[in-house]
Amino acid sequence: MYEYIISILPQAMRLTVPILFAGLGGVLASRSGVLNIGLEGSMLVGALAGVIGSYLSGNPWLGLLLAILAGGIIGIMFDLFALTLGAPQAVVGAAINIFSTGITAYVFRIIFATTSDTVSVNGFSSLKIPVLGDIPLLGEIFFDHNVLMYLAFLLVLVMHVYLYYTTGGLNLRSCGENSKASDSVGIKVVQTRYITTILSSVLASVGGVALSIGNVNTFVEGMSSGKGFIALAALTFGRWSPLGVMLAAFLFGLVDAFQLRLQVSIVDAPYQYYQMLPYIVTIIVLVWTSQTGVTGPKTGEYFEKETK
């Protein structure tokens, strides 16, 4: 049992991180009233940008930086279409997902000009935290991962404090609750949403980095493979809050790790049953914990400042 826990939990943590980053991005966007379903696309762009940055410089940190910039550009695209021009946010998000699939494949082939060989770049290696990493059980589970993992959980804390214990966070949340009222007290709604959407795209893009140079040290077309959408599920499931999203993402990661192990150790059932598990567990937990009257922030509305 001890050994099982010590091997399944770190695995669950690794599967959690990309979803958690994208999910935290989703929290920022939705709390300010923006429905960003382009997280999947941002992830893919981030995954590629990370590899390119690390390939050109040999340094994964510069890969991360390039991914942050690329994610920011995707966020600005979203803002321009959805917040300035008033295109439906769901449509813009979907367009970004499709766009990202095409452009990442295109750029990847131009830069690496390859059809069958793969490139391997420097990635983030595992970083054991001194002292804490030596604690039996806990050390191995929580403090022996790469730096992106620590960053993700640190962000959960920072975002929680910011959203719920500062004026800025209150203002941000008010944009998602009632944009007209926020505007009437002088909060710059569009400006707030611009910033949160860019940050949400950046966070999803860092999630992509966790998939590429934080894991397999290369890029594969379509490697986000739906994790951005799982993050959207985790977002709703975690009630649009950083801590909730963390728990939801971890549940997905844990059940997924469990599912992979079941497949390996028990052979005699169709593998689809195992792969259903994360989603079945989600449904059960949702039914179990659902309360009437709890609704999330109002997302997807176009806000235009009234002019006299």
Next chain:
Amino acid sequence: MKSFLRIITILLICSIFTFGVVGCSSNEEPESNGAPNASEEPNNESTGISASELKVALILNGSINDGSWNANGYNALVEAQKNIGFELAYMENVQTAEMEATFRDYAEQGYHLVLGHGSQFEDPILAVAPSYPDTYFFVCNGEISQEPNVGSYRTATDENAFVTGALSALMTRTNKIGWIGAVEVPTTSEALDGFAAGAAYVKPEVEVLSAYVGSYNDTAKAKELALTMFEEGADIIQSNANQGTIGIVEAAKEVGEGVMLIGNTTDQYELAPDYFLSSNVTNFTQIYSIVIENVIKGEFEPIVRAVGIGDGAMTIAPYHNFEDKVPEDVKETVNQIMEDIAAGKLNDVLPCDYPGRDK
């Protein structure tokens, strides 16, 4: 200001589409100089066509740089094009909803032969073929045929997997070997059956662990699966996981010494020279060349045919860095198994039924 932005938007959207299209498809110019054996003389049969006039389209379900199934099919056609000298177009990443329209499109454009690279294309071809009697449709790895213009070759997947299964069983030190597939489709499940049968044939006590990633490109999950198998004691993993193979390679590198991998469809040794013991290799150039030559001769066969080790369509890759580490008697056993499969002696042990294989 607003109308200016609207115009910018429209321009941006147009450019997005351009990127999308450029990223997904392309036409290749025929290489006129690379046609030494092209049958330039006029054909006697009315249905034949000269190689330089022949227009061939290839339709793929995935991307041409997946390093596996689709990359191999695409490279094979480019190779065949160099040898034969026809005009080639291809379309990649064609999803189920677009398949029929894509076949129709090429047939409308007057392509003589439209190839679907994978069994996914069976139904769309059956739907489209009757409307275009002048176009031949061919499925690689399919099991459909229809007079007069639909045919398919079925790769006898289990033969190749049988050989690597036997090789893995002979080489394992832990008596546990692993197999990871992308998604369960006939080719992957047959490969698994063949792999397990091959292992049991030489060493019944070897345990085969198997699992599917559930996706063609989820590298993260493939890596975790491989790590789990190594942890469970497997020391050799055969990958049938398409792009997930990248994740499996990464897992092997993390575990390090003592583990080995077996690749699929093409010699994947270069992904990690220190870990690849061998690979299943399918020679699509051979398969497609036969079909294309037949069309040129006007002898297209609307039948299903199984092709395997005996036809030169399949083999296993060299041992490369493991050349010295694989004992001679293992090499001999493996070669013997391949000869026996080619001669049809192992048909009783091979798990699958294919058209033309006598049990």
